[in-house]
Amino acid sequence: MTTLLRTLALTLHYAGLFAVDRVDLNVQPGSVHALIGPNGAGKTTLFNLISGLVAPTEGTVLFRGLDVTSLPADRRTALGLARTFQTSRIFGAMTVLENVLTGLQPRCFAGLIATVLRTPAFYREERALVARARDTLHMVGLSARADLPAATLPHGEQRLLEIARAIAPEPALLLLDEPAAGMNPAETAALANLVRRIRDLGTSVLLVEHDMGFVMDISDAVTVLNFGRCIFQGTPAAARQAPEVMEAYLGQKVAARLAARAPRMTV
Amino acid sequence: MLAQQLINGVLLGASYALFALGFTLMFGVLRVINLTYGFYFSAGAFAALFLTRDAGLGIWAALPLAAVTAGLIAVALDWLLLAPLRRKRAPELASLMVTLGGVLALYSAATAILGPDIRRLPPGLVDGTVFELAGLRVATPQLFILVASFVLVGALVWLLNFTRLGLAIRAMAENPDAAGLMGIDTGRTAALVSFVAGCLAGAGGVLIGLNFNAIHPYMGESMMLRGFVVVIVGGLGDIRGALIAGLALGVVEVLTAGYVDSGLKEAVAFAILVAVLWTRPSGLFGRPALRRA
Amino acid sequence: MPEWLDDFLWTYQNLVHALGINGLLALSMYVVLAVGQLSLGQAAFMGLGAYSSVLLTLKLDLPFLAVLPLSCVAPVLFALAIGVPTLRLSGVYLAIATIGLGEVLRAVYLNVDWLGGALGLSGIPGRAESWMIFGLLGVAILALWAVGRSAIGRAMAAIREDETAAQVMGINLARYRLGALLASAVLAGLAGALGAHSSSFIGPNEYGFEPAVTILSFALLGGIGTPLGPVVGAWILTLLPEVLRGFSDLRLVFNGVIIVLAVLFLPEGLLALRMRRHAA
Numbered sequence: 001m002t003t004l005l006r007t008l009a010l011t012l013h014y015a016g017l018f019a020v021d022r023v024d025l026n027v028q029p030g031s032v033h034a035l036i037g038p039n040g041a042g043k044t045t046l047f048n049l050i051s052g053l054v055a056p057t058e059g060t061v062l063f064r065g066l067d068v069t070s071l072p073a074d075r076r077t078a079l080g081l082a083r084t085f086q087t088s089r090i091f092g093a094m095t096v097l098e099n100v101l102t103g104l105q106p107r108c109f110a111g112l113i114a115t116v117l118r119t120p121a122f123y124r125e126e127r128a129l130v131a132r133a134r135d136t137l138h139m140v141g142l143s144a145r146a147d148l149p150a151a152t153l154p155h156g157e158q159r160l161l162e163i164a165r166a167i168a169p170e171p172a173l174l175l176l177d178e179p180a181a182g183m184n185p186a187e188t189a190a191l192a193n194l195v196r197r198i199r200d201l202g203t204s205v206l207l208v209e210h211d212m213g214f215v216m217d218i219s220d221a222v223t224v225l226n227f228g229r230c231i232f233q234g235t236p237a238a239a240r241q242a243p244e245v246m247e248a249y250l251g252q253k254v255a256a257r258l259a260a261r262a263p264r265m266t267v
Numbered sequence: 268m269l270a271q272q273l274i275n276g277v278l279l280g281a282s283y284a285l286f287a288l289g290f291t292l293m294f295g296v297l298r299v300i301n302l303t304y305g306f307y308f309s310a311g312a313f314a315a316l317f318l319t320r321d322a323g324l325g326i327w328a329a330l331p332l333a334a335v336t337a338g339l340i341a342v343a344l345d346w347l348l349l350a351p352l353r354r355k356r357a358p359e360l361a362s363l364m365v366t367l368g369g370v371l372a373l374y375s376a377a378t379a380i381l382g383p384d385i386r387r388l389p390p391g392l393v394d395g396t397v398f399e400l401a402g403l404r405v406a407t408p409q410l411f412i413l414v415a416s417f418v419l420v421g422a423l424v425w426l427l428n429f430t431r432l433g434l435a436i437r438a439m440a441e442n443p444d445a446a447g448l449m450g451i452d453t454g455r456t457a458a459l460v461s462f463v464a465g466c467l468a469g470a471g472g473v474l475i476g477l478n479f480n481a482i483h484p485y486m487g488e489s490m491m492l493r494g495f496v497v498v499i500v501g502g503l504g505d506i507r508g509a510l511i512a513g514l515a516l517g518v519v520e521v522l523t524a525g526y527v528d529s530g531l532k533e534a535v536a537f538a539i540l541v542a543v544l545w546t547r548p549s550g551l552f553g554r555p556a557l558r559r560a
Numbered sequence: 561m562p563e564w565l566d567d568f569l570w571t572y573q574n575l576v577h578a579l580g581i582n583g584l585l586a587l588s589m590y591v592v593l594a595v596g597q598l599s600l601g602q603a604a605f606m607g608l609g610a611y612s613s614v615l616l617t618l619k620l621d622l623p624f625l626a627v628l629p630l631s632c633v634a635p636v637l638f639a640l641a642i643g644v645p646t647l648r649l650s651g652v653y654l655a656i657a658t659i660g661l662g663e664v665l666r667a668v669y670l671n672v673d674w675l676g677g678a679l680g681l682s683g684i685p686g687r688a689e690s691w692m693i694f695g696l697l698g699v700a701i702l703a704l705w706a707v708g709r710s711a712i713g714r715a716m717a718a719i720r721e722d723e724t725a726a727q728v729m730g731i732n733l734a735r736y737r738l739g740a741l742l743a744s745a746v747l748a749g750l751a752g753a754l755g756a757h758s759s760s761f762i763g764p765n766e767y768g769f770e771p772a773v774t775i776l777s778f779a780l781l782g783g784i785g786t787p788l789g790p791v792v793g794a795w796i797l798t799l800l801p802e803v804l805r806g807f808s809d810l811r812l813v814f815n816g817v818i819i820v821l822a823v824l825f826l827p828e829g830l831l832a833l834r835m836r837r838h839a840a
Contacts, residue, residue, distance in 0.1 A: 051728060077730035089725040091718055098837045101711070102718045106730040108711035115710040116703045118839075126710070127840040165729070300652045302659075351824055360598045360651045361823050364776065367600070368819025371773040375812035488769060492663040495656045503652075530671025537664035544645040544657060 002065055004029045004204050005173055010049055010059035012042075012228075019045045021228040022059070027173065027221075032195060032205045034215045034236070037225035038248055043208040044086055046225070047175050050206075051083045052076045064172060078106050080172035084162045084179065086208075092151030096142060096161055099150050100133040103165035107132070136168045140194060156187045160194075167198055174198060176207040180214050192218050216240070224248065271403055272525050273518060278409040280517020281416040282478065285471040286490050287497035287509045288420065289464030295504030296440045296460045297353075299362040303344050303370045304468055304494070305487030309377065311337035311469025312476035312486060319389050326392045330473050337469025338462040344369060345461035350454065370488075377484040386482045393477060408478045415474055419467060420510050426463070427506075436460055440504070492533060496540045502550025512551070569690060575802060577758040580693035581751045582798050586778035586790035587700050588747035593784045594708075595740045596720035597651055600772045601642065601658030602748045604665050605635035607767025609752030611669065614681050614762060624687040624757060631753035632746045639745035640738075647737040654741075662772050669764035680763030688757040696750060697791070704787040709839045716740070717837060770812055777815040780822035786835045 005027040012020040020042045027033045035043050048054040050061055052073035061069045068076050082103075091099050107129060114122045137143050140160045145153060150161060159179060166174055176195070180188045188211060195205055195218050209215050215222065215236065222239040224232035226248040232239055239245050290304045314333035318324045324332070348365045398405045427433040435456050438446040447453045468487075475490070476482045496516055501508030519539065520532045527535075543551065569576055585602055592599045613631035616622045622630070642661060646653040669675050676682075707713050718726035719736055727733055756762045774797070782793025797818075801811050 053724060053727070072732075073727045074730045074732045077728060083728055085725070089722050091721045091725070093721060093834075094714075094717060094837060098714060098717075101838055102714045102726075102729050105711065105715060110711060112707070112712065115712055116706045118706060122710070123840060126838060129711070130838055130840045169730075300656060348820060348824075357823075358596075358651075360596070360655070361827075363598060363652060363655050364780070365820055365823040367773055367776065368780075368816045368823065370816070371770065372813045372816025372820065375770075375810075375816065379809055379813065489663075492660050492667075495660045499653075499656065528671075530668070533664045533667035537660055540657065540660055541641060541645070544642075544649075544653065548645060548649050548653065 002029075003027065003062075004064060005050065005206065006062040007046075007050065008060040008062070010046070010061065011057050012045055012049060012054065013057040014045075018228045020049060020056070023225070023228070023230045025223055025230065026233070027204060027206050029172075029204055030199065030202070031220040032199050032207070032218050033221045033223065034219040035206060035208045035223050035225065036210075036212075036215055036239075037231075041225040041248075042228040043225055044177060045228075047083060047177055047208065051081060051175060077171075080106075080169075081175070082166040082169070082171035082173070082203075083175035084159075084166050084177055086177040086181070088155075088158045088162045090150045090153075090158055090161050090165070092149070094150055095147050096137065096150050096153065097130070097133055097146040099161055099165050100136050100168050101129055103168040104129050104133060106169045133168060136164045139167075139197070140164045141190075156183050159183070160191075163194070163198075167203060170201070171203055173204045173206060176205060176209075178208055178210065180209055180211045188214055272521050274403050274405060276518030276521035277514055278405065278413055278517070279521055280514035281413040282471070282475045282513075283490075283493045283497050283516050284510045284513025285412065285416045285419065285474065286468070287494045287501070287513055288416075288423065288506065289467035289471075290494050291498045291501065291504055291506060291509045292423065292467070293460065293464045294498065295506070296436055297349070297457055298359060298443075299349060299366070300359075301345075301349070301464075302363065302366040302491070303341075303348070303373065304464065305491045306344075306370050306373045306377075307337040307341050307465045307468035308472040308475075308487035308490060309374075309482075309484055310340050311472030312482045313377075313381070313472075313484075314469065315473040315476065316386055316388060316482050319392055326473075326477070330470060333473050334466040334469040337472065338465035341461040341465025341468070342458050345458060350457070353457065374485055374488060381484055383483065383485075387480050388477060388482065408474070412474045412478055415470065416510070416513075419470065420506065423463075423467075423506060432456075432459060493536065496536045499540050500543050500551055502552055505550055505552060508550050508552040573690070574758070575798070576690055577688065577693055577754070578798050579795055580690070580697050581755045581758075582775075582778060582794040583697045583791040584693075584700060584747050584751040584754070585775045586782065586794035587697075587704060587787060588744040588751065589775050589779040590784055590787055590790040591704065591740045591743045591747070593779055594716050594720065595737050596723070597647070597737055597740065598655045598776075599658045599741060599744060600655060600769075600776070601639070601661050602744060602775045603767045603769075603772035604658065604662040605639065605745045605748035606752035606755065606771070607662075607665055607669070608634040608638060609749030610756035610762050610767065611675060611681070611752075612749075613753035614684050614756050617684065617687070617757070618681065627757075628692075628750065628753055632749040635745035635749035635752075636742055639741050643738050643741040647734055647741070659769070659772070662768055666764050666768045669767075676763075678764065680761055682761040684756055684760050684762065686758055686760065688754040693754050693758075696754070700747060701787050701791065705835070708787065708835050709837060712736075713835075714837045773819070774812070774815045777818045777822075781818050783826075783828050785828060 003026050007023055007025045009022045009024065010020055011018065011022055023046060037043055049056050052071060060067060063079060063081060091102060110122045110125050137146055140163060142157060142160055142164060153161060180191055183191060192214060199205055219236050222234060222236050223230060224239060224245050231244050231248060232242050286308065293301045311333045314336040315329045318329040318332055348369050349362055352362050352365060393408055396407050427436060435451045438451055439453055439456050443453055493516060497509050497512045501512035516536060519535060523532050523535045585606065588602045609631040612634045613627045616627045616630055638661065642657045646657050670678055715731045715736055718729060718731060719733060723733060778794035778797055779790040781796060782789035784790060797815060
């Protein structure tokens, strides 16, 4: 089996800093792959490079064996790449169902003329899309909310909606940016189950997450970033033992403790 | 002949640069296309008209007073129309729309009150002497505009680069949130930027009203096209670019009128705008300002 | 047609035509606002449609039903010339370029002899019939309604709410934005041709800054939740000066104030309707 997502020496030079520095990442099909590292390590930036929202300074992104480095984000989505955002970016003015339908754009083929003339083919496609969207909402447990305005959902459900919107077209790879942030333990456990089900249905998952229990629980592979560099790649169990990983995290904890003790700087 | 055309072009271009200066400053700092800007220009010209004709002031007293009047109008409009949207973090097009509605209401109210006719400043305000040097002719009001443009650009550059206020303005242009966190009162800075831009527009209105000797409520609106060309060609928010682009536009217009057809001046100016948008959308001197992801 | 309706249409023909034409213009603003862009080019597109249709009628004596589709050509070409470069950039560029387009075309109409100069073009035969105007308006409303309740409408709504998220949904932003601008140019071009052929005269000042902003006030008064909102907005603002005598002097002040109030206090417009965005 070929590697699903591969980055080769991916680099982003930004304002004199290497936000991402020669990262080689390999995500295997059928896996849940975690991307961890201290704050500011470049995880979200790497997501933006992979999904095509930011162009790299150097390096290559290969997705399903294709060089997608110069493709815009919407073309990568059409190839089967999906993502969520760190702070959820649902379409608040739409209903929950309409959000998921919007996620199904890669599955929409009716042209302008068929749409205006309301051909039978148009209705057939539209019915299939709505059915698929309802199935997806059922899978994440939001069926009862389908017709509510999305902005009225509580935080945890908005995060689930964003995942539903991303997985509706059955992408090959789903990027989740801190999916468990702001969730209580019960919600996090449910999320872990959902991620496993997504993987079992054939979508690989690459996720950024700070909740280490969650990461160790569901990941098949772990990549650790620090200062934009990849410092470790392996299994979760190996990551736990690796001294360089300890150091990256410990360094940050010590620094955080020192900062907490120091008087607040005033400007 | 060509030399005289070039001189005329530079003199005309100086008025375009003067007009565009405050406009590009507002965009650079406040990140809004403020279309009420043209109204400050008309307001400055009318204030000078009333001060010289009805209050009997000389031009040297009327010019700063008219500029300050326009500046105060700019602050009031900013507070009324744009400050609420800044607080709500409304998208940039909302600010553009609100100033568009505001300026239509202001122009048409001014026309309803003052009438649409063209007014003239009292004669003899400035010496009408025409200088002649090596066969080239320059009238005093034109020279006045040229000098004023350079003085005002110099003053603006000094204000931005060598004063505390300038530091606050540049910090806000860079990143309003960070500027706010560093203790800069962004509301007050926005008001000051509006005031400075309004003063520049008002002074421009007086000087250009003086040069063309034609003052009417919509005079700011008819300058807007030139203003747009200058700020896009010079780069949105680029003060130095606006000065160069303004002078260049003046020269191009005079040459078009002289050698092609005076009816095509505006068309040529607009063609330049479109050409720049196709090839160098960030302006001839600027960094790329492509849409952020 | 019953006799009373015939009488009524005859007496108020200008007003009735204005209602239909302003409705089309309001829709031409709606399609652009619906993808989160602001174009002030609708009056300019209308002017291009009007001038080109009048030249086709007067110089070539083409039948009106051939003139009508041809009147969209010039607006579409100008929309492409301005839209392709600006729609890659932040929204302010399109707004600036389209305001500029209106100003420059006014100067061109004024200065070019064969376009009639300040006197404009006159002696235009009154070939626009009410059924054509309202037929097109009806078709446009239905088509935009159908588009709104489909994947295309969902993509447009998504772009308006969050461009980045929309892009990640696989939506090609530039394609939708340009499509909307071209649709807008077509609608405004048709409105221009119909307007020119229902009055005997067109002049350079009818397509400048003031009409451009007035068209925006139609859409913002009605709200852009559905295509009906802008049409209702246009009708209110067309009828108001007729109903309130003495109001017509302040008509433009009122239109401007409406935009200000709508943006600051009533972002959904008067008809804060929402349309369902799917058809099944």
